[in-house]
Amino acid sequence: xxxxxxxxxxxxxxxxxxxxxxxxxxxxxxxxxxxxxxxxxxxxxxxxxxxxxxxxxxxxxxxxxxxxxxxxxxxxxxxxxxxxxxxxxxxxxxxxxxxxxxxxxxxxxxxxxxxxxxxxxxxxxxxxxxxxxxxxxxxxxxxxxxxxxxxxxxxxxxxx
Numbered sequence: 001x002x003x004x005x006x007x008x009x010x011x012x013x014x015x016x017x018x019x020x021x022x023x024x025x026x027x028x029x030x031x032x033x034x035x036x037x038x039x040x041x042x043x044x045x046x047x048x049x050x051x052x053x054x055x056x057x058x059x060x061x062x063x064x065x066x067x068x069x070x071x072x073x074x075x076x077x078x079x080x081x082x083x084x085x086x087x088x089x090x091x092x093x094x095x096x097x098x099x100x101x102x103x104x105x106x107x108x109x110x111x112x113x114x115x116x117x118x119x120x121x122x123x124x125x126x127x128x129x130x131x132x133x134x135x136x137x138x139x140x141x142x143x144x145x146x147x148x149x150x151x152x153x154x155x156x157x158x159x160x
Contacts, residue, residue: 008080023065030056051136055124062119074105079104103129129153
């Protein structure tokens with residue numbers, strides 16, 4: 001599975017068809033959760049806190065996008081849109097199985113590590129809205145036509 005990211009106007013080094021000049025990522029991590037309390041003997045009276053949505057963190061090899069991402073971690077104040085595609089391949093080419101759209105995104109952290117080989121980078125991104133679209137695959141491995149989207153707006157605390 002390949003992971004590609006488009007961060008505003010930043011050009012990456014990807015040459016894969018349909019994702020040219022995107023940023024190739026090695027991994028992605030994010031999630032959300034809420035505390036739920038269940039009083040002993042009273043399961044009907046559960047209480048939940050507001051959801052806590054984590055930042056999206058990607059790892060990637062150092063590439064042409066690295067200087068711009070680093071700069072945004074130091075002085076970025078204008079939020080930008082970010083698109084991340086998790087993909088598979090089939091006889092028909094690259095199929096997106098999940099798409100994340102991050103709105104008003106800022107780089108909150110940038111770190112680099114290397115053990116003597118090509119440096120690896122970790123980029124944390126903070127956003128005000130996230131849309132996760134799941135694309136089911138058909139049996140033959142091609143992209144199906146019934147995507148399902150879930151959106152959460154952190155500013156209004158509304159999920160759709």
